[in-house]
Amino acid sequence: MKLLKDAAYTLGLPVLLILLWWIGTLGGSNFYVPTPAQLAQTFVDTWFSPRLWEDILPSLGRLFAGLAAAIVFGVGIGVFIGSFRTVRRVLEPLLEFFRAVPPPVLVPLFMLIFGLNDQMRVFVIAFGSVWPILLNTIEGVRGTDEVMRDTASSYRITRVQRLAYLIVPAAGPKILTGVRQSLSIALILMVISEMFGSSSGLGFLISYFQRSFAIPEMWSGILLLGLIGFALSVVFRLIERRILRWYHGLREVQREG
């Protein structure tokens, strides 16, 4: 029953919008706007084809490689910077500057430096999405509770164990907030990095369809991107719920008390 209700809430508005769209296109389709049925058909024809493993999967591969690198470096460097007050104070303005630079403008630059290849694209994704993770990690590490630090010191917890059992878990909620922000940046950069000097990938295909006036195909690509973004955030939420079970539980108790 609850499941049904949840599904109704999630799907209600999308279904309504599709209905409106369907009514709007009843009087024959516009060149720029396909009917829902047309789009569905195009979607299946376009993507359930060799493009699935020739374009979509490689794109997703680069996305995840870039994200993984961003998480590893963002958390690693963030823990280091966050642990030393002087380092933090010297670097923070610079890092804020890098975060403020809109990542897409880096694509042409990196193309020049690294050439047109997959490594460049992964690098662009990683470089663009590392900042929220890095800055959130620094903030999380800095915010580690003073009493917990004293507790760890008084029990002579070793450096490595302090990282593993205190610093990183304490920064966990912040780190995952950073990762959530990075997801959308990474997806944008995946598309944009493929729009320049590329001959495969989702970004390439969407701009190719657009240039060759294959409008329904172009729409189907945009739909696919939306679905990928949605799936990413759903999967992320599941993982986050798991990792931060303690945090959500604690918050609930604090709200009640």
Added chain:
Amino acid sequence: MTPEPSGAAARPLLVVEHLKKVYPTATGGVEAVRDLHFSVPEGQLVCIVGPSGAGKTTLLKCIAGLLPITSGRIELLGEAITAPPKAMAVVFQEYGRSLFPWMSVEANVELPLKSAGVSKPERRAAAADALHAVGLDDAGGKYPWQLSGGMQQRVAIARALAYKPKVLIMDEPFAAVDAQTRADLEDLIRVIWKQLGVTILFVTHDIDESVYLGERVVVLSNSPTVVQDDVVIDLPAERDQLTTRSHPQFAALRSHIYEQIQRAKHNRGTETASTPTVLRRH
């Protein structure tokens, strides 16, 4: 109960000499502790009381090796304390911020042992024993925040016990729990102290609690702090929430310490008690 030190041979376990602590600040520094001396023989249960802001927490943090001292000397077993010593465990007032909320109760209790390289089966056993000693046999698998405040403080005490310290330092550990729980925890501390023979430094701002628990009460002056008075609590060793608190000597000690604290509020780092006060019995 506690035997007199036999002659000059028995150097006290813990010695605080001319302790001074100035917090460095932008405006030149806050002198929290001016000139403190006292010593604690092995196995004693000492309560430390003083007005709010007197520097009790500062003193404990210095003794625990968590704060560098400005001058003077703190010695444990004849060695100067410069970093947290192996033989010491601390229980903080803020149990909610001292237990790690991302770990189970059991993992919290085991962590210091893990860090010390104790093998897994031994850790398990030590944690189970310690949790049993504080009456929390079944809580091992829970998260700390799933327990009540009093139970969380029991977990913090269990963690300290599992660490097997020679000196147990407690900073207003029961200030944030309700009265009934507090009485239970006070009795728990007495039991632990008697069974394990551990030396305990117990900071509280509750005068009754200090008299009920301690073998001795050290009264601190207002900040910058000196020792205002050092009172021997000559109550029977078997204490009981009902009979002990209605003992005439309990009332006498309590009003004596109360007076001292009233005086301490106006006394900033001038008077220093050198010999322990023993109240004459009426």
